[in-house]
Amino acid sequence: MIEIKNLEKYFTIKAKFSDRKIVHAVRRASLTIPDGGAVSLIGESGCGKTTIGRMLCGMETPSEGTIIINGQDISKLRRGARARLLQKIQLIHQDPYQALNPTHTIQQMMSATLKKMARQKKKGAEWISQRTNELLKLVGLDPSTILFKYPHMLSGGQKQRVIIARALTVEPEMLVADEVVSMIDVSLRLGILKLLRSLREKFNISILFITHDIASARYLGSNTELYVVYKGMIIEKGLTEQVIRQPHHPYTQALLSAMPILKGIEKPGKDRFVLTSQFRQSEEEQVGCLFADRCPFSQPICSEKRPELISQGNSTDAYACFFPEIRDVAAVSVDH
Numbered sequence: 047m048i049e050i051k052n053l054e055k056y057f058t059i060k061a062k063f064s065d066r067k068i069v070h071a072v073r074r075a076s077l078t079i080p081d082g083g084a085v086s087l088i089g090e091s092g093c094g095k096t097t098i099g100r101m102l103c104g105m106e107t108p109s110e111g112t113i114i115i116n117g118q119d120i121s122k123l124r125r126g127a128r129a130r131l132l133q134k135i136q137l138i139h140q141d142p143y144q145a146l147n148p149t150h151t152i153q154q155m156m157s158a159t160l161k162k163m164a165r166q167k168k169k170g171a172e173w174i175s176q177r178t179n180e181l182l183k184l185v186g187l188d189p190s191t192i193l194f195k196y197p198h199m200l201s202g203g204q205k206q207r208v209i210i211a212r213a214l215t216v217e218p219e220m221l222v223a224d225e226v227v228s229m230i231d232v233s234l235r236l237g238i239l240k241l242l243r244s245l246r247e248k249f250n251i252s253i254l255f256i257t258h259d260i261a262s263a264r265y266l267g268s269n270t271e272l273y274v275v276y277k278g279m280i281i282e283k284g285l286t287e288q289v290i291r292q293p294h295h296p297y298t299q300a301l302l303s304a305m306p307i308l309k310g311i312e313k314p315g316k317d318r319f320v321l322t323s324q325f326r327q328s329e330e331e332q333v334g335c336l337f338a339d340r341c342p343f344s345q346p347i348c349s350e351k352r353p354e355l356i357s358q359g360n361s362t363d364a365y366a367c368f369f370p371e372i373r374d375v376a377a378v379s380v381d382h
Contacts (some may be wrong), residue, residue, distance in 0.1 A: 047081040047252055048135075049220065053111035055097050055278070060070060071097045072278040074111070080350040082250035084265035084270040085172075086286065088301065094278035095256045102254065104132040132232075134230070136213035140225040144206035146197040152208055153178065153193040159215040173350065181211040181350070187242060203234035210241065220252040221245070227262060239265045259300060264290060274298045277336040280355055284363035294363075294370035296341050335368070343369055 057200040072094045073127040079085050087095040098104040102113060104120070113120050115135070120128050124149070139145035147155060160174045161239055167173070179189040185207040197205060205224060213221060223242060227235040245251050257263055262344045263272055264286050272286040274295065296339050321340050338348040347368055357364040 047083075048079040049114040050077050050079075050098075050102070051112045051114070052074060052076055053098065053101065053113065054109045055106065056109045056236060056254070057067045060149050070278055071109075072101070073336075075275075075278070077273055077279050077280065077283070078370060079252050079254060080221075082094050082246065082252055083253060084253040084266045086255040086261055086266065087272060087274045088263055088272065088274055089275035090258055090301075093275045096224055097278070097370055098223065098275075099137065099224050101224055102139045103135050105137070106129070133216050135222060136216065136218040136220070137222045137224060138206075138209055138213055138226050141229050142202055142209055143229065145195075145209050146205060147199050152182075152200075155208075156212060156215060159212065163215060163217075176177060177215070181214050182208075184214070184245075185211045186237070187211070189243075191272060192377075199236075201250040202230040203237065205243070206234075206238055208232055210238075210309075214245075216319060218251065221253065222254045222256070224256045225258070227259070228257075235262070242266065247284055258301075260290060260305060279336055280367070281337065281367070282363075282365040283355070290365060294365040295337075296343050297337050298365075305306050335366075343371070345369065 053072055053075045054070075057069040057070060057071055059067050066346045068382055075094075075098055077085060087098060089095055097106060101108050108121075115131055120131060123131065130144070150158075153259075156178045157174050163177075164174050178193070182189045187204065187207050191206070192200070192204070196207075197264065200208065206229075210221075210226075216378055221242070225376050226242070227238050230238070239262060242253060242255070246253055246266075253266065254261055255266055267286070271287050272284060272289045273280050273283040274297065281288060282293065289298065290302065293302055306347060321342075332338075332352075334347075334349040334352055335344070336346045336352070341348065345368065351368075353366040353368050355364050355366040
């Protein structure tokens with residue numbers, strides 16, 4: 047359905063006086079999202095995951111590279127055709143508390159989009175009301191208790207479900223779920239993840255799942271593809287279960303090592319390593335590996351030459367590392 051090729055994004059920021067600096071947010075990112083499939087992007091805050099999602103939704107313009115949707119390069123389409131194509135890709139915002147208009151009821155927000163759909167389908171007010179109820183029930187909400195409430199009267203989980211229902215009003219073919227469970231209570235997260243998986247199975251909706259939580263990405267399905275992003279570059283990819291079980295890149299291993307494991311059930315003989323330095327965007331473009339300054343296994347060549355993302359044999363696995371040793375990381379074992 048969607049193919050992203052060598053996508054790049056630069057942001058120019060104003061520094062002291064008249065100086066300007068360029069921040070390289072996304073570096074030659076390439077990925078494919080199949081029809082009805084799910085792909086996860088993981089990485090720490092500031093690594094460029096959300097920027098990739100925003101470019102896919104048309105909210106940011108790529109500096110370089112192409113985005114092909116259903117065989118069409120969106121950069122070569124006229125404005126109207128581009129808008130109609132991008133309508134099929136809907137973003138589920140990270141913060142449910144900021145994504146809803148506080149002055150509108152849920153009914154008003156849902157009907158605003160459905161009125162446009164009704165004109166296209168030549169339907170009336172009865173269809174709008176019926177469709178609103180259907181969508182709210184689909185995401186697990188009771189229309190009779192939700193419709194006439196304002197956002198501040200709902201819980202975080204209810205708001206996130208309303209946002210998903212609103213995204214479904216235009217009958218999308220794909221959802222970009224940007225950290226959809228990071229701002230709600232832990233007890234409510236599983237329900238949202240179940241809902242996304244259910245929508246994918248029932249309606250063949252593709253999902254780009256953006257997260258820093260590997261466990262959440264794994265819940266969407268072990269046969270889905272996982273892309274690890276660092277400083278805008280995809281540094282490892284493969285089937286979710288395979289990447290979790292056998293991570294090659296040290297950054298992926300560090301992410302897995304950061305996963306909490308209940309005391310008393312951690313398997314003996316496993317090592318856990320912690321990154322001592324903080325993530326930061328370099329003011330100048332790095333020559334070598336982007337992770338070299340934080341990697342505990344860095345060698346001189348890592349600072350001199352940047353490794354390419356190379357596929358391994360006939361498998362879908364690929365990683366950008368000169369020394370891709372599979373280390374016995376503690377949190378790789380996530381059975382519990």
